[in-house]
Amino acid sequence: MNRNVVIIRTGSANIASVVAAFTRLGFSSTVTSIAKPVRESELVILPGVGAFGPAMKALRENGLDEALKWRLQADRPLLAICLGLQLLFDSSEESPGVTGLSIVPGTVTRFVPPLRTPQMGWNQVIPPDSQVVGSSEPGSLLRPSWMYFANSYCIRTPPPGWDCATTEYGGTFVSAMQKGRTLACQFHPELSGSAGLSLIQRWLALADVKEPAPC
């Protein structure tokens, strides 16, 4: 039987491409907005297309905010994509007054003119210093690569305690961050060709490294 990934439905987020990517990797997927599988499943994806405020509202209505906070605390494998990364923070200029998951301190800010916004297309992901030397080592998750972005907002300052890859667009911003078995990407690995698929595979390998912490 295929292994399964649980993909969180946050309202109208487009998840067909996420499903297709995992299908190609030999996984089945379950799309849900119910807290229990988000707490208990082995592999969980927090995708996100749309706006910060409505997505947080959808998460709160279903108790998914607490389930996700618990998951991160327990270091259960989580892959957050695009808006999914932004939702981990305190707040966003996109939806003033809305509190995010507040798992990571910081505010998501908008790209400013004259930058073309949204940033739309392929940009270079530069891994954290600590991993550049060992970038060909099997253990390194984030590697130099081209990835596909479609975002108007970003995190400019790497949060403490996370291994952060960065990318240039009107200055550097955090394009991916990893801590334990959580990987959050500002880009779309599911739309980034073979580079994106192999990053997903490395995250899956990381998820298998050790048994989940006891509940």
Add this chain to the structure above:
Amino acid sequence: MLTRRIIPCLDIDGGRVVKGIRFQGPRDSGDPAELAARYEAEGADEIALLDITAGKQSRVADIETIARVRAVLSIPLTVGGGVRCADDADRLLNAGADKVGLNTAAALRPELLSECAARFGSQCIVASIDASRSTDEAPTWSVRIKGGDSATALDAIMWAKRAEALGAGEILLTSWDRDGTTSGFDLELTSAVARSVQVPVIASGGAADAWDFLAAIGAGAEAVLAATIFHKARFSVGQIKQFLRTQGVEVRL
């Protein structure tokens, strides 16, 4: 640094890829999924899929074709054709589109853009504008709708600005005069629109060779879309990108 994108375009009719000239006389050019996979392997940055008969037949773009292409594609897919309401856009997104192109229905009822942007986010809403040149000296461009069949009084530059204000995250700008002609992009059109908006502009219509791509980028296009020269295998996507790199343009290779 953000790279410039090359986007092969699949015009779809009856589940097949077709290509005509100025939107007329479509000729069979192959299977959508096969072509999409080939272009991804060649280094395409994104694929556009436009169902050219959807609007005329009062239906949304062919769901089965979108799903077939999505299954083989791991790069972004923009789909246009027959979208009249946000639920139509939702159908295309659910079938596997990453971005939805809005054309005729948005020109007739601009609020469609804001409705879709509010529901799905600006980054997945593409205002698709077919523009025809009115005069050669001090040119102006008017918007054509219904697959190029109907002229409107709408000024293409004004419409692009309005579309951006309503929430479009990208402008797919096609020169109706140049479409399928391989006579080069309408660079004045590309430049005029690119200067007027902050969102990325995709230049489309008229590519004949690699120099045309370079010229469109020079005119301010963030991305360049082409169909005929790729379908006829005059150039591969990789060849175009190699050339652009030798000219100092950042591309993903």
